[in-house]
Amino acid sequence: xxxxxxxxxxxxxxxxxxxxxxxxxxxxxxxxxxxxxxxxxxxxxxxxxxxxxxxxxxxxxxxxxxxxxxxxxxxxxxxxxxxxxxxxxxxxxxxxxxxxxxxxxxxxxxxxxxxxxxxxxxxxxxxxxxxxxxxxxxxxxxxxxxxxxxxxxxxxxxxxxxxxxxxxxxxxxxxxxxxxxxxxxxxxxxxxxxxxxxxxxxxxxxxxxxxxxxxxxxxxxxxxxxxxxxxxxxxxxxxxxxxxxxxxxxxxxxxxxxxxxxxxxxxxxxxxxxxxxx
Numbered sequence: 001x002x003x004x005x006x007x008x009x010x011x012x013x014x015x016x017x018x019x020x021x022x023x024x025x026x027x028x029x030x031x032x033x034x035x036x037x038x039x040x041x042x043x044x045x046x047x048x049x050x051x052x053x054x055x056x057x058x059x060x061x062x063x064x065x066x067x068x069x070x071x072x073x074x075x076x077x078x079x080x081x082x083x084x085x086x087x088x089x090x091x092x093x094x095x096x097x098x099x100x101x102x103x104x105x106x107x108x109x110x111x112x113x114x115x116x117x118x119x120x121x122x123x124x125x126x127x128x129x130x131x132x133x134x135x136x137x138x139x140x141x142x143x144x145x146x147x148x149x150x151x152x153x154x155x156x157x158x159x160x161x162x163x164x165x166x167x168x169x170x171x172x173x174x175x176x177x178x179x180x181x182x183x184x185x186x187x188x189x190x191x192x193x194x195x196x197x198x199x200x201x202x203x204x205x206x207x208x209x210x211x212x213x214x215x216x217x218x219x220x221x222x223x224x225x226x227x228x229x230x231x232x233x234x235x236x237x238x239x240x241x242x243x244x245x246x247x248x249x250x251x252x253x254x255x256x257x258x259x260x261x262x263x264x265x266x267x268x269x270x271x272x273x274x275x276x277x278x
Contacts, residue, residue, distance in 0.1 A: 014231040014265045014273065015258060017046035018055040018212065019251040021237030022065035022095035029240050031250050034059050036071070040078045045252035046235070047086045050259025052270035054079065054088045055116065055233055065095045067102060069109025076112065085267045089114035089149065094121045100130070104137040111144050114274070116178060118151040119161045126160065135169040142171030147274050149176045149210070153183045155197040165205050174207035176274060178233065181221055182214030188238075189215035192224040199228070208273065212238050219243040222258055234258055 019042045020033050033042040036058065043054045058075055060066040072090050079088045090112045092103035100122050107115060122137055124130030142148060148171065152158050161177070164170055179198045182190025190213040203209075210231040213221035218239035222232040235251035248254050265273065 011226070011229055012263045012265050012269070013226055013259070014053070014210070014270050015051045015255055016053040016055050016089065016210065016231070016233040016270075017043060017051035017251055017255055018233050018235035018237035019043065019046060020057050020059075020235075022057055022091075022093050024236060025063060029236060029247075032236055034063050036075050036078055039075060040082050042251060043079060043086060043088075044083045045250060046255050047083055047267070049252040049256040050262075050264045051234075051252075051255050052086070052265045052267045053114070054083075054086055055235075055237070056088050056090050057093070057237070065093070065097060067092060067098055067106040069106055072106070072110045072112070076110070087114055087267050087271050088112070089116055091116045091151075092122070093118065093151070100124045100133060100137070104133075107137060107141045107146065108144075112146055113271075114147045114149070115141065116149045116151050117141075118153065118157075119164065120153060120157050121151075123160070123164075131164065131169060135164070138169075139171045142173050147176070148173070149178055151178050151180060152198070153180045158198060162202065162205065175205055176208045176210075177206055178210045178212060179225075179230075180212055180214075182238075185214070187215070189217070190221055191217055192221045195221065195224060195228075214238045216241040216245060218254070219257060226262075232258060 024032055026032055033039045056075055058066050058071045076088055090110060092106050103122055123134035138148060150161055165175060181194040182188050210233055211221060211225040212233040226232060234254050240248055242248050242257055
């Protein structure tokens with residue numbers, strides 16, 4: 001399996017749908033899915049539009065971001081029944097609410113096939129104790145069969161991941177990452193050039209990389225990433241606008257815009273891509 005490759009300019013495109021996220025509400029968009037039934041329905045529409053996988057967030061009864069293991073299991077069961085060809089990735093995102101211990105409890109309580117984990121968040125204050133704790137969580141999750149995708153909010157996070165990898169703190173498994181563009185910019189608005197700082201230096205330890213991009217230049221950032229060999233996470237979690245600046249009706253419409261005319265992976269192909277070599 002090839003590792004980080006900026007020279008593959010025409011790979012099949014893996015699209016991961018991200019239809020709600022942790023922070024947006026119906027005030028941001030009336031069609032934002034909140035309940036499990038709504039997330040599953042939107043996932044089916046995104047799958048029909050060309051998405052191979054779902055990046056899933058769940059909400060509590062008040063519509064707030066949740067890491068409740070029982071709700072995640074309910075979502076995974078519903079996805080398996082209603083959209084069986086679409087693998088589902090849960091997230092342990094902190095979103096200003098959850099500690100590393102609570103994130104760890106979510107992973108151990110769900111034991112999902114796929115999970116995204118912020119390398120910065122799971123290691124807490126990056127002290128020796130924090131790194132040891134995060135390392136144990138990640139290795140336990142990988143040993144239980146969870147494919148991990150490391151969320152990197154900045155090039156500094158990538159530097160941290162690089163150090164932990166070569167110091168033996170990560171699971172003995174291929175390293176797959178998500179580069180988040182625009183997380184620390186004004187109004188969460190990214191530019192395709194925000195990808196450039198992630199691409200320099202030693203990336204040979206990375207197998208697959210994916211990009212998500214906040215704001216209205218999401219499409220342009222995905223096109224650039226795909227042209228450099230990356231994959232795309234698209235949806236209302238990060239952006240509500242089509243490339244012409246008009247409001248999208250759904251995450252599925254954003255995904256259909258990106259998949260048009262491109263060779264996109266199926267859910268089964270996406271699972272094989274991530275699982276190969278583990």
